[in-house]
Amino acid sequence: MKLVVDGFGKSVAKRDNQIVIKENGKEVDYFRAEDVSQILLTGKGSITFDALTLLANHDIDCVSINWKGYVDYRLTPPEKKNVIVKKEQFFALADKRSGQIAKAFINAKIENQKAVLGTLAKSRSKDEFLTAQRDKLNYYLDKLDGLKKDTSDNLRSKILGFEGQASVEYWIGFQHVLDEKWGFNLRSGRGATDPVNSLLNYGYAVLQSEMWKSIYLAGLDPYCGFLHSDRYGRASLVFDLIEEFRQQIVDKTVLAIVNKNQVDVDDFEFDEGQIRIQDKARKLLIAKIMDKLNSKINFNDKKMSYEDIILYQGRLLGKYLTGEKKNYVGFSRRW
Structure with missing residues (x-):
C-alpha cells in the first residue's frame, strides 16, 4: 500500500511497529509498517528519527513531490547489495x-x-x-x-x-x-x-x-x-x-x-x-x-x-x- 501524507502541519511518527500520522500534534491515523510499501509526501510537515528507522527496516521509501510536479527528494533504505x-x-x-x-x-x-x-x-x-x-x-x-x-x-x-x-x-x-x-x-x-x-x-x-x-x-x-x-x-x-x-x-x-x-x-x-x-x-x-x-x-x-x-x-x-x-x-x- 502506498501511503499519501498530504496537507500542512502533518508529521510521521512511530509507535511500536506502526507508522503514525499526526496533524498539529494530534494522531489522525496509523498503519502497520508491513502493510506500507511507500510514503508519498505532498505537503509540508516532519518525520521523526524513530519513524525513519522503522521505514528503513521495512524497505519503505519516502518521496516528496512539489506543486509543480517535480520530485524534490527521496529518502531510502540502504542500497541493495547486489x-x-x-x-x-x-x-x-x-x-x-x-x-x-x-x-x-x-x-x-x-x-x-x-x-x-x-x-x-x-x-x-x-x-x-x-x-x-x-x-x-x-x-x-x-x-x-x-x-x-x-x-x-x-x-x-x-x-x-x-x-x-x-x-x-x-x-x-x-x-x-x-x-x-x-x-x-x-x-x-x-x-x-x-x-x-x-x-x-x-x-x-x-x-x-x-x-x-x-x-x-x-x-x-x-x-x-x-x-x-x-x-x-x-x-x-x-x-x-x-x-x-x-x-x-x-x-x-x-x-x-x-x-x-x-x-x-x-x-x-x-x-x-x-x-x-x-x-x-x-x-x-x-x-x-x-x-x-x-x-x-x-x-x-x-x-x-x-x-x-x-x-x-x-x-x-x-x-x-x-x-x-x-x-x-x-x-x-x-x-
Whole structure:
C-alpha cells in the first residue's frame, strides 16, 4: 500500500511497529509498517528519527513531490547489495543488450499509445480520425523493429527520433478528445501553462516514485539508463522504465477526470508563470492514480496490480542483464 501524507502541519511518527500520522500534534491515523510499501509526501510537515528507522527496516521509501510536479527528494533504505546486477548493467552499455533494452522501452511506449488511441476511438463509435492516428503509429513500430542490433549509444538518436515522431501523432489524437476550454496544444513537458499538462506532469511525478521503488528492489542503478543518456544528477533508468507506464496509468486517468468533468478550469491557477493545481483537483488526481496502481489486470496469465507489474518489470530487467532471462520485453496492453 502506498501511503499519501498530504496537507500542512502533518508529521510521521512511530509507535511500536506502526507508522503514525499526526496533524498539529494530534494522531489522525496509523498503519502497520508491513502493510506500507511507500510514503508519498505532498505537503509540508516532519518525520521523526524513530519513524525513519522503522521505514528503513521495512524497505519503505519516502518521496516528496512539489506543486509543480517535480520530485524534490527521496529518502531510502540502504542500497541493495547486489553488485552483480549493477556490474552487468554497466557492462551492458558497451554491448548490444543496451540497444535491445532501449528499443524495448520505446516499443512498449508506442504500443501503449496505440492502445489509448484505440480505446478512445472504440468508445466514440470507431472515430475515424482517432483510428487513423492510431494506425500511423505502426510505421514507427516497423522502423524500430528494422533497426540493426547495436549499442544504445549507436541507436539512441534513431530510437528517440521515432519516439518523438510517434508522440506527436499520439498527442494530436489526445488533443482531439479534449474540449477547447482546456487550452491543450500538445504536450509541453515541464513548466506547464495549461491545466491538462499540469495534471500530466503531476501524475508522472507520482508514477515516477513507483519506478524508483522497482529499480531499488531489483538492485539496479537508477542513474545508469539505456535510452536516456547519462547526465549528472539525472536518474536515467527511472525515466527509461516510466516510458512503459505513462499512457495506461496517467494519460488515461487524466483524460477520465477531465472528460467526466470531475475537475474544472477553476481548479487551476497561475503561479510563477506556471499552472498550479489546487488542492481539490490534486487530491483527486492522486486518489485516482492510486486506484489505478492498485487495480488488477491480466498479465502473464494471472491477475496482477499495476504496482506489482512495475516491480516485475524491474526484476525482469535485472534478470535479463544477469542472463537469467533471454530477453527483455516492455509492458504494453492492447487496449
